[in-house]
Amino acid sequence: MLRVAVVGSGPSGVYAASDLVRQSQVPDVRVHVLDRLPCPYGLVRYGVAPDHEKIKSLQNNLRGVLEDERIGFLGNVEVGAHGLGPQRLLELYHAVVYCVGAARDRRLGVPGEDLPGSHSATDFVSWYSAHPDAPHDFAGPALAARSAVVIGVGNVAVDVARILARAADDLHRTDVPQGALGALAASGVREVHMVGRRGPSQAKFTTKELRELGALTSAEVVVDPAELARDPAYGSPDAAAALPAAIRRNLDVVRTWAERTPDRPAAADGVRRLHVRFFLRPVELLADGGRVGAVRFERTAPDGDGGVRGTGAYEDVPAQLVLRAVGYRGVALPGLPFDDRSGTMPHAAGRVLRDGAPSPGEYVAGWIKRGPTGVIGTNRPCAKETVASLLQDAPALSARRVADDPLAELRAGGHRPVEWPGWLAIEAAESALGLSLGRGSVKIPDWAGLLDAATR
Incomplete structure (x- = not known):
């Protein structure tokens, strides 16, 4: 089994996860999609204007990917917190794909x-x-x-x-x-x-x-x-x-x-x-x-x-x-290489470069790979290129021993992941909130409210 972590649940991360599990080149791939927020979809949820309902409906396509039994959504997991840096991730997973976008204006x-x-x-x-x-x-x-x-x-x-x-x-x-x-x-x-x-x-x-x-x-x-x-x-x-x-x-x-x-x-x-x-x-x-x-x-x-x-x-x-x-503009992640001039991670066909050489098991896709360019659909070929590189490297990656249960290790490290049922509970709470206000679904705007809803 090849275990892969995708860091970021926006379009580039979800497209990467989809390509990983829906290919036939490498059998038995399992993916955890990690996100700092308890909610998935990245800028589709938090960047698309509320009156752009057609674009926001892309969430339904992303949902179909994240509901795949070979993919697990783990929200409320922050890379860089509780000792979860790049080195630790490589102890838990054979490969890590960073899809963290461009977080700074x-x-x-x-x-x-x-x-x-x-x-x-x-x-x-x-x-x-x-x-x-x-x-x-x-x-x-x-x-x-x-x-x-x-x-x-x-x-x-x-x-x-x-x-x-x-x-x-x-x-x-x-x-x-x-x-x-x-x-x-x-x-x-x-x-x-x-x-x-x-x-x-x-x-x-x-x-x-x-x-x-x-x-x-x-x-x-x-x-x-x-x-x-x-x-x-x-x-x-x-x-x-x-x-x-x-x-x-x-x-x-x-x-x-x-x-x-x-x-x-x-x-x-x-x-x-x-x-x-x-x-x-x-x-x-x-x-x-x-x-x-x-x-x-x-x-x-x-x-x-x-x-x-x-x-x-x-x-x-x-x-x-x-x-x-x-x-x-992209933001540097502690422990990972970063090109301050371009605001991206240095890479070759999606393979993260450290001191000019590919770093085994580390990959990048999306805006942090190519800069904040293109539209949502541009992330598809970008993710596909990165996944192709990862699959080429898979024989060497899968030979390395990693944790048998990354989720248990994350919990032991102090993380409290919001899994897919927790996200569904947030959705239900937002629907109930909207109903009480005489509206459709209304977003919960604060951490406490989201985490409370996730555990109901």
Whole structure:
């Protein structure tokens, strides 16, 4: 029997577990999927916006994998705690696949970034997604803001801008936690600015996400035609024709908004304005009464080489809430090699490299392997490559003696794993909570509540 631990139960981890047990090259493979949280699914549960129900339904596919009798889910198990480091894992399992994602947001690196009212979009997403580690201060001064600035033009920026601009009644049928739903309903935000330092032809959002902004009944989208005109691809049919079809569609969407903006009436009472801005680079967050009060941007212009340059012209955008959404970054795990420049683990076809050589039994997949790129489906070929390497190494790996019962060893080491029945109990508790509130399933947002539900 080949025993494998997969660290992380998000898509990359679940895909790796699936490939390990559904292959015929190596018989009798058993997998434990370990996660620090008591709940599986990673960013599908805690990163996908609550109003993206189709994407969230991917949980059903991941569930089918984790219910396989050859796979065991062990939540509430933190690698690095209670002596469970990489060396100990290799004493318990023949191989370990690290699928720990990219847990840290990238910073702006500008003055004033740490003022009260300035947050990472990651924290905001974690809050409305009920992550048990999320900060809980968005229900206070943050959402009392009149104007919010979201820095970034990727899908995470689009998500948080949409949640800020969406009517809370639209979220009642989702699983957003009750406290966050109440805070969003009482939000004072009326102006949302989503700002990118480059033009629309270089933005990272997808057309589907972008169109959802225009479909909001609670907000009108505002685009300045002069900002679009700075993009070489906007006014040049030849330049636009050379772009990928997805980017051309993005240009069509923002062009439509820009063309209709001058003729639209002023926003009605209670309707928010969502400004989509381009060619503005944040240079400083300005204080007002001890909190953030505005963001100072430098106007940028295309540099002719695909980037942008500063122009020396500045604009201050009022904002009492600032959310940075400029990307994620991997975090080093104690005892494992880490490339600080790329924020990834060094590897060769998924084999972890120590001092340039493959480390027997150690593998990596997902964002911590390739960086925070691609969509959920990108994790499939990434995991498949890693598993192929592991299976090639299996004869040598399986010859090494490991623990007969890794679960018993984990318990003896002080861990209290939440197994699959415990997760099902959490699901049942969330359904009961939603029923008591006249809603569908509602997430439990805190550690105590989740662990209590898991043991009922």
